[in-house]
Structure formats: C-alpha cells, structure tokens
Amino acid sequence: MGSTEQARKETAQAIREACINYGFFYLDISSHVDAIETEELVRLAREFFVLPQEEKDRLSLRNEDHARGYSRLGQSITAGKVDKHEELDFFRPVENPDKTKVCWGNNQWPTVEGFWDKYKIWIEKMKVLGRVVMEAMAEGLGLTAEERETLRSLVNGSFWAMGVIGYPPLPDDHDGISFGSHKFLHTDSTPGALQVYLHKLPNNDNNSEYAGKGQWINVDPIPGCVVCNIASMFEIWTNGLYKSTLHRVIHKGTNYRISIPFFFEPNFNALVEPLPSVIALTESINEEQLGRTYEPVVYGEFLVKKVKNNFLPDIGKYA
Numbered sequence: 209m210g211s212t213e214q215a216r217k218e219t220a221q222a223i224r225e226a227c228i229n230y231g232f233f234y235l236d237i238s239s240h241v242d243a244i245e246t247e248e249l250v251r252l253a254r255e256f257f258v259l260p261q262e263e264k265d266r267l268s269l270r271n272e273d274h275a276r277g278y279s280r281l282g283q284s285i286t287a288g289k290v291d292k293h294e295e296l297d298f299f300r301p302v303e304n305p306d307k308t309k310v311c312w313g314n315n316q317w318p319t320v321e322g323f324w325d326k327y328k329i330w331i332e333k334m335k336v337l338g339r340v341v342m343e344a345m346a347e348g349l350g351l352t353a354e355e356r357e358t359l360r361s362l363v364n365g366s367f368w369a370m371g372v373i374g375y376p377p378l379p380d381d382h383d384g385i386s387f388g389s390h391k392f393l394h395t396d397s398t399p400g401a402l403q404v405y406l407h408k409l410p411n412n413d414n415n416s417e418y419a420g421k422g423q424w425i426n427v428d429p430i431p432g433c434v435v436c437n438i439a440s441m442f443e444i445w446t447n448g449l450y451k452s453t454l455h456r457v458i459h460k461g462t463n464y465r466i467s468i469p470f471f472f473e474p475n476f477n478a479l480v481e482p483l484p485s486v487i488a489l490t491e492s493i494n495e496e497q498l499g500r501t502y503e504p505v506v507y508g509e510f511l512v513k514k515v516k517n518n519f520l521p522d523i524g525k526y527a
C-alpha cells in the first residue's frame with residue numbers, strides 16, 4: 209500500500225479514466241453512510257408511494273413552482289416521451305420563496321412520520337459527498353490552484369436537487385421505458401433496471417464483438433455504493449472531456465423499485481464555462497473535440513429551461 213499521497217493519486221487517476229471512458233462510476237460510500245440509513249430512506253419512500261392517489265396528489269407540483277413536489281405516473285416526460293414512474297422532487301430551499309417563479313417555491317414534504325428527519329440528514333451527507341467527489345474529479349484534470357478555487361466558489365451554495373422515485377414494474381411484454389435516457393444515485397437492489405449508453409466502448413475493453421459500436425450496459429446496484437454520473441455542468445467545465453452519458457431505466461420484474469438520485473449542482477447564479485487548463489487538455493486528448501469550445505451557461509437559467517421542458521403542456525403555465 210502506498211502513502212496517502214499515492215492513494216490520492218491513484219484514486220484521482222481511476223476517477224479520471226472512468227469519467228473519460230464511461231461518464232459513470234460506482235462510489236463506495238460505506239464509510240460515510242450506514243446501510244441502515246439508506247434502507248430507512250427506501251422504506252419511507254415506499255410508505256409514501258403506497259398512500260392513496262388523492263393523498264399523494266396533495267403534494268402536486270402544481271401547488272408550488274412546478275418543480276418541487278409530487279408528479280404522478282405519466283406526468284413526467286423525457287425527450288418527448290411519457291415516463292413510467294412517480295416522483296417527489298426537492299430543491300435547495302430559497303430565501304423569499306415565490307411559487308410563480310420556476311424552481312423558486314417551497315419544498316413539499318410528505319407527512320409520513322420520520323420522512324423529513326431522515327431525508328434532511330441524508331441531504332447534508334450528500335452535500336458533503338458532492339464537494340468531496342467534485343474535488344476528486346477535479347484532481348485528475350491538472351487544474352491550476354486558481355481554477356480549483358473557482359470551482360469551489362461556484363458550488364459553495366449548491367442549488368442541489370433530490371428525487372425520490374418510485375417505479376412500478378413494466379409489463380414483461382411492454383416495450384416502453386420507465387425513465388427515458390437523459391447523477392448521485394442510490395437505488396434499491398434491482399438488477400437490470402438502470403442502463404447507461406456507451407457510444408464507443410473503451411479501447412481496452414476486450415469485447416471485440418461490440419468494439420467501435422455503441423451499446424447499453426446494465427449498471428446493477430452494488431451494496432454500499434452509489435452510482436455517480438457526470439452531468440451537463442461538468443461536461444461544460446471539462447470542455448467535453450468528461451461526458452454526460454445517456455442513461456435510462458427499464459424496470460421489469462415484479463418489485464416496485466425505488467431510486468433516490470441526488471444532484472450536486474452549482475450555485476443558482478454560477479457562470480459555468482470551460483476551464484482554461486482543460487481546454488488545452490481536451491485538444492491534446494480528444495480528437496473529436498479539436499477546435500470546439502463549449503458555450504458558457506448560467507446554471508439557474510439552464511435549470512429553469514430544463515424544468516419547463518419536463519412537463520406536459522396541459523398541466524401548467526410554464527409549458
């Protein structure tokens with residue numbers, strides 16, 4: 209075993225490779241989170257989802273800013289298609305909430321006993337984890353001290369989001385999708401549901417049958433681990449070196465699947481733009497990237513646009 213410094217380097221390197229080749233990686237969080245905690249979150253989520261529909265609808269997104277609250281089966285759409293899941297969404301609380309502004313309302317917590325207490329603790333843990341993972345992801349990018357500081361300052365008031373998602377199984381002969389292809393992800397132990405699309409298998413993958421062709425691969429849950437997914441803002445920071453990979457859920461089988469994604473996002477007002485050191489790096493590594501620089505975005509503007517695109521036209525004023 210090497211020194212702490214050595215271990216740090218090796219971890220940074222492993223993360224870097226996973227981010228470049230897959231856009232996804234498993235992260236063992238068992239030293240940060242006890243398995244009992246996640247089981248409890250899943251139990252509380254189930255307790256909410258088994259409530260009568262009218263009860264769940266009381267927390268409807270429509271009561272609030274159309275981003276925070278409950279969306280029933282068939283209410284959410286991804287890439288123009290209706291998804292087969294129900295979901296509770298929460299975002300960072302804001303000062304002076306105003307539900308007429310997208311994403312600027314109040315969170316709607318279920319009255320299920322213990323729900324808020326347990327999820328509140330989880331959110332704090334995921335915020336810490338978000339910062340740590342971000343540092344680890346940045347470590348392999350060769351950033352200057354100033355760039356690291358910039359990154360930190362852009363997430364110090366992270367406009368995090370969290371979903372608590374319930375997936376009834378799709379009928380066996382159903383060719384639909386539970387969650388269309390489109391981050392920290394904790395899921396219950398359902399194999400085969402979450403899938404990630406690899407456009408090009410990494411060169412070191414020995415599977416010659418698929419070499420050069422894209423394919424969906426299963427991301428089965430591993431006990432004690434979350435699945436980390438590169439999202440759009442990291443893709444911009446790294447000028448496309450770390451890609452936000454397509455993923456989807458096709459949940460068949462017999463159980464009602466729960467997943468609890470946590471999205472560690474930049475501050476609402478953060479200006480996200482490619483980091484100069486990484487622009488140089490992408491040009492030397494990624495041929496497709498040559499000469500292309502990602503456009504900067506303000507995170508909050510990106511988010512509001514995305515939320516507006518996510519709902520069916522007849523349900524809200526944002527459509």
Ligand SMILES: O=C(O)CCC(=O)C(=O)O
Nearest residue numbers: 371391395402457467469
């Ligand atoms: O349920 C899952 O495993 C995936 C959920 C997901 O991708 C998302 O909420 O963005």
Ligand SMILES: [Fe+2]
Nearest residue numbers: 390391455469
């Ligand atoms: Fe996702």
